[in-house]
Amino acid sequence: MSTWNDPPGGFHPISAPDFMPRKQLAALQLQRLQSVVARAYDRVPLMRSRLDERGLTPADVTSLDDIARLPFTVKTDLRDTYPFGLFASPMEEIVRLHASSGTTGKPIVVAYTQSDLDVWSEVIVRAFVACGMHRGDVIQNAYGYGLFTGGLGAHYGGEALGATVIPISGGNTERQLMVMADFGVTAICCTPSYFLHLLESAKETKTDFSKLRVGVFGAEPWSDSMRERIQDESGIRAHDIYGLSEIIGPGVAIECTEQRGLHVFEDHFYPEIIDPDSGEVLPENSEGELVLTTLSKQAMPLIRYRTRDITALVSEQCACGRTLRRIRRIGRRSDDMFIIRGVNVFPSQIETALLRVEGTLPHYQIILTRDRGLDQIEVKVEVTAEVFSDEIRKLESLQHQLESSIENILGLRVKVTLVQPRSIPRSEGKAKRVTDLRNL
Amino acid sequence: MKLKQLSLFLENRSGQLREPCEALAKAGIDLLTMSLADTSQFGILRFIVADPDRAKQVLEDGGMIVRITEVVPVQVQNQPGGLARVLAVIDEAGLGVEYMYDFGSACGDGTAAIVFRFEDPDTAIAALQKAGVRILSGEELLS
Numbered sequence: 074m075s076t077w078n079d080p081p082g083g084f085h086p087i088s089a090p091d092f093m094p095r096k097q098l099a100a101l102q103l104q105r106l107q108s109v110v111a112r113a114y115d116r117v118p119l120m121r122s123r124l125d126e127r128g129l130t131p132a133d134v135t136s137l138d139d140i141a142r143l144p145f146t147v148k149t150d151l152r153d154t155y156p157f158g159l160f161a162s163p164m165e166e167i168v169r170l171h172a173s174s175g176t177t178g179k180p181i182v183v184a185y186t187q188s189d190l191d192v193w194s195e196v197i198v199r200a201f202v203a204c205g206m207h208r209g210d211v212i213q214n215a216y217g218y219g220l221f222t223g224g225l226g227a228h229y230g231g232e233a234l235g236a237t238v239i240p241i242s243g244g245n246t247e248r249q250l251m252v253m254a255d256f257g258v259t260a261i262c263c264t265p266s267y268f269l270h271l272l273e274s275a276k277e278t279k280t281d282f283s284k285l286r287v288g289v290f291g292a293e294p295w296s297d298s299m300r301e302r303i304q305d306e307s308g309i310r311a312h313d314i315y316g317l318s319e320i321i322g323p324g325v326a327i328e329c330t331e332q333r334g335l336h337v338f339e340d341h342f343y344p345e346i347i348d349p350d351s352g353e354v355l356p357e358n359s360e361g362e363l364v365l366t367t368l369s370k371q372a373m374p375l376i377r378y379r380t381r382d383i384t385a386l387v388s389e390q391c392a393c394g395r396t397l398r399r400i401r402r403i404g405r406r407s408d409d410m411f412i413i414r415g416v417n418v419f420p421s422q423i424e425t426a427l428l429r430v431e432g433t434l435p436h437y438q439i440i441l442t443r444d445r446g447l448d449q450i451e452v453k454v455e456v457t458a459e460v461f462s463d464e465i466r467k468l469e470s471l472q473h474q475l476e477s478s479i480e481n482i483l484g485l486r487v488k489v490t491l492v493q494p495r496s497i498p499r500s501e502g503k504a505k506r507v508t509d510l511r512n513l
Numbered sequence: 514m515k516l517k518q519l520s521l522f523l524e525n526r527s528g529q530l531r532e533p534c535e536a537l538a539k540a541g542i543d544l545l546t547m548s549l550a551d552t553s554q555f556g557i558l559r560f561i562v563a564d565p566d567r568a569k570q571v572l573e574d575g576g577m578i579v580r581i582t583e584v585v586p587v588q589v590q591n592q593p594g595g596l597a598r599v600l601a602v603i604d605e606a607g608l609g610v611e612y613m614y615d616f617g618s619a620c621g622d623g624t625a626a627i628v629f630r631f632e633d634p635d636t637a638i639a640a641l642q643k644a645g646v647r648i649l650s651g652e653e654l655l656s
Contacts, residue, residue: 462580468522
């Protein structure tokens with residue numbers, strides 16, 4: 074993708090679709106919806122059988138409202154077809170694979186053609202522009218590089234914007250601060266909790282980050298009060314970016330400088346809000362589960378993908394002039410998944426890890442805390458008669474085995490605490506496995 | 514010769530020791546000796562009572578997890594070098610001590626009793642007896 078000259082006022086021509094009249098946008102969406110449904114039907118056996126079961130063909134999509142007749146796609150569909158079962162392009166056309174954590178130790182794999190990568194870069198450019206970034210910005214990209222989509226997504230988007238990208242990846246706070254000061258960093262991408270950690274360390278070490286102007290924070294839930302704290306303490310403007318690997322990665326929606334909800338890049342990702350129990354589409358401004366359809370994805374088109382994120386769609390015109398509808402900041406989910414340090418975690422993954430060590434599932438509780446801006450997981454595990462030993466070293470070894478078993482599955486360090494039997498509260502009905510004390 | 518010791522898992526926070534002790538008190542069970550091993554997170558209470566099986570039942574009824582382990586009470590001269598002599602025998606036999614604690618030194622005859630948890634109690638008993646170290650019986654200690 075070529076870089077663009079910045080016209081006066083900071084408008085970037087690549088952002089033109091953000092301001093498209095709604096009618097014109099709807100026509101574009103319908104055209105893209107029809108072609109993506111046809112692509113999925115022709116090339117993905119699961120999609121074809123789902124439509125066939127309902128007696129539908131791509132030709133039945135004649136208006137945008139018809140999307141409600143199409144079947145949902147869910148996360149387990151990606152797992153069940155692991156690794157490549159939902160791909161709609163031959164490997165010769167797939168230029169990138171990413172993967173995110175799965176529920177049984179197997180990751181979920183997502184694929185991109187060159188055209189998909191171009192769309193991804195485009196939406197990141199549009200997101201960065203909406204945050205007031207431009208050519209000449211020096212971006213410290215502290216999202217993790219690797220299978221996780223955060224690092225490379227922000228990286229290529231930043232380059233496509235024409236900014237200077239520092240691919241520092243996550244971790245090593247000391248080096249992050251040195252780079253921030255010495256390279257004159259003006260924008261940073263990372264998780265909000267990691268930025269708070271950087272901020273505290275910067276104050277302790279009296280690091281100069283006076284040039285830093287914008288933060289693009291995502292990959293984990295955060296709140297308006299956390300934003301206020303970041304903005305007050307750092308003097309930068311903090312933006313929420315939303316995305317998920319299944320759809321494309323970061324860059325599905327972005328907060329503009331008005332900071333009142335996240336604009337969805339609707340020309341590429343069609344949003345609906347449904348009742349998570351009935352599956353019925355809900356009217357605007359109602360809270361429900363966000364469902365997304367990839368309108369332009371080639372390698373892995375997803376029709377009506379259930380994100381499990383709870384939000385509401387707002388169509389009221391934004392003061393920034395963008396015609397794209399907004400979603401409210403995502404605060405909770407309709408399942409028991411939680412996000413920690415950018416990693417999606419299901420309690421069932423922790424169960425798998427505990428089972429591998431102990432053979433039977435002990436009572437356990439997951440406690441999430443935030444210590445100086447860094448998210449921590451503690452897993453309390455009740456000691457059972459089967460594993461109890463009267464020797465300290467055997468219990469300590471059990472504790473370490475549990476920790477490394479969980480780390481092997483999640484890729485995250487966790488703290489395991491052995492607790493007395495019956496000390497974890499039993500709940501009526503569905504066990505509440507996760508206690509989130511992070512004050513998001 | 515070998516004695517049944519009870520072990521109990523405790524979290525390392527205040528008040529945790531009270532519950533098992535109260536449960537035993539209620540059942541009229543006397544603690545003859547005890548030792549507490551602890552880490553920053555948890556501890557193991559090890560103790561000896563006259564009727565270990567009943568004590569185990571009482572604690573398990575209270576929802577606690579109890580393990581019975583065999584330990585060896587050894588007579589030690591209650592004077593400098595008394596314990597060192599016993600440890601030398603064990604070391605020279607190539608045996609390991611998991612842990613040990615005092616059973617009380619109030620025996621009037623100038624000896625003390627030390628409770629040992631050996632990796633291999635039977636070999637340890639044989640080696641100690643061969644070296645002339647006396648292994649105490651349950652009756653001697655519990656009377």
